[in-house]
Amino acid sequence: MQDHAKVAIYSCLVNALLMAVKYVLGDVAGSLALRADAIHSLADIISSFAIFLGIFIADRKTRTFPEGLYKVENLVALVSSSFIFFAAYEIAHEAIKGESIGQIKNVEYVIIGIVFIVTVAFLFSRYELRVGLKVGSPSLVADAKHITTDLLSTLVILIAVLGSYWGYELDRYAAIIVAALVAKMGFHIMVDSLKVLLDATLDYATLDDIRKVFMSHPDVKQVVSLGGRNSGRYKFVEALLRMDTRLLRDAHEIIIHLEEEILDRHPNIDKLLIHYEPELKDTLSIATAIDVPANEYPDENARLSDHFGEAPYFAILLKDNRNGSVSIQDYLKNPFIDLERHRGVKAAELLAERGVDEVITLLDLQGKGAGYALEALQIDAFMTTANTLKELMSKIQYHVHPFGASAAGL
Ligand SMILES: [Zn+2]
Structure with missing residues (x-):
């Protein structure tokens, strides 16, 4: 397990210890405020456990976890928040209606217990802060700061308990304040989990x-x-x-x-x-290799060639992306047809000079010299099943490619 996952578990354990001590002290001393603070620690356990789950799940590869599993954490938090609300309500109810509030006994245990709580919480929050900063975990840092803030409310409770012991009914009011704080925490936990469960958008x-x-x-x-x-x-x-x-x-x-x-x-x-x-261009220049019988001039009935570098002619088509029209711009006689080698590469360079954006062929150019040359010249190459130039033109015209390129899937 990673360091910060361990620290998140320690945070759960420390909060569980604090909860137990607060609850027992509350019972021994007859302090409602201390019992309310025990419920606060319960809410803290839930937060720490959520941090642990988050780190634990993040350590796993995303693909092995269906997305839904991330939400288990939020579902648990949502259910827990209703318990927190219920507990806060019980405390507030008892603080307002209770008869025997503020009759504090065994005050020396309370003092010893609170010194223990403050020492443990202070030392642990230092440690958690150090680890959080070291591993760069914002949730651990936040958890450490939260524990430090809680020390303050523990001191307020100590004052309330001592005050009640000396005859001022402070315990009742401290309990109400703590209950309100607990309800506020529960509310935040609930809203945060609901937001996620309802797929709220990112901030x-x-x-x-x-x-x-x-x-x-x-x-x-x-x-x-x-x-x-x-x-x-x-x-x-x-x-x-x-x-x-x-x-x-x-x-x-x-x-x-x-x-x-x-x-x-x-x-x-x-x-x-x-x-x-x-980026969508207004017009797209598309070249294709065509076969034309010797001594004839090409037209739109020309058959597409099985070759590229050895094809006698290239047809240059113009697709207007504004209205979708496709027209024949030019027929280019292949001047390299009689070369011994590199006909495909030379032809690709010629088409690049003519400002061609795409080449569409019957032949798969991938892995061939012409294919590499086209790629280096930033010309996309696509394949088609069209037989004649006319057929290809109508395919290009009616083919609306979502990304603006004319030819994928011809
Ligand atoms: Zn807290």
Whole structure:
């Protein structure tokens, strides 16, 4: 088990010890305020246990845990909060209606017990704070600070008990104050768990910061959508970016970089899913290799070629993304057809000079010289099952690719 998971368990145990001591003292001394404070410690146990569960689950690989399991923690907290409310109500009720309140006995035990509580709580909170800062766990740091704050209310209870012993009815009022504090804790635990259980969205500050990270990258042109939700104590974020690159490989590298930076800044984000689409161009230039019988000029009935570098002609098509129309821009005679070698690479370079964005072929260019050349020239290559140029044009026209590229899935 990791260090900070152990410390979270220690925190549960220390709070359990404090709860027991407070409850016994409350009974021995006849102090309602001390019993109320024991219930406060119960609420603290629940918080510490939630921290432990959070750390424990985070240590496991996300994929081995269905997302729903994160919510077990919140469900437990929700049920516990109703017990806390009930206990707070009981205390407040007794403080207001009770007859024999404030008749404190055995005051010397109370003093010894509270000195013990303060010493244990103080030493443990120092230790927990040190570990929390060392491992960078905000929840442990918060837990340590909470224990320190609780020392103050314990001292107030000591004053109330002593006051009651000397004849001032302070115990009753201290009990009501502690009951109110406990009810407030219960309310926070309940609201936090409900928010998560109802899939509340992430807070704006987190989303804003993530958006800033995205926009600070020069290749990110637009954050199309950005959303996230809490599950357990974890955050899930999903985003769609429009990027100034048409190559999937480049986009992938940018995304890995963005992911690293965001997870660095928000270590409690458990899952980050970034989708991307290339920036939409108004027009797209698409080239395809066609077969044309010798001494004939190509037209739209030309058959698509089984070759690339050895094809006699390339047709250059223009897709207008504003109205979806596809037209033939040019026929390019392949000047490299008679070369011995590197015909595909030369043809790819020629198409790049002509400003072609995409190449669509019958032939799979992947792993071939032409395929590598196209990739290096930032030209996307797609395959099609169309037989003729006309058929390809109609496929391109009616094919609306969600990411703006014309040809995937032709
Ligand atoms: Zn507390």
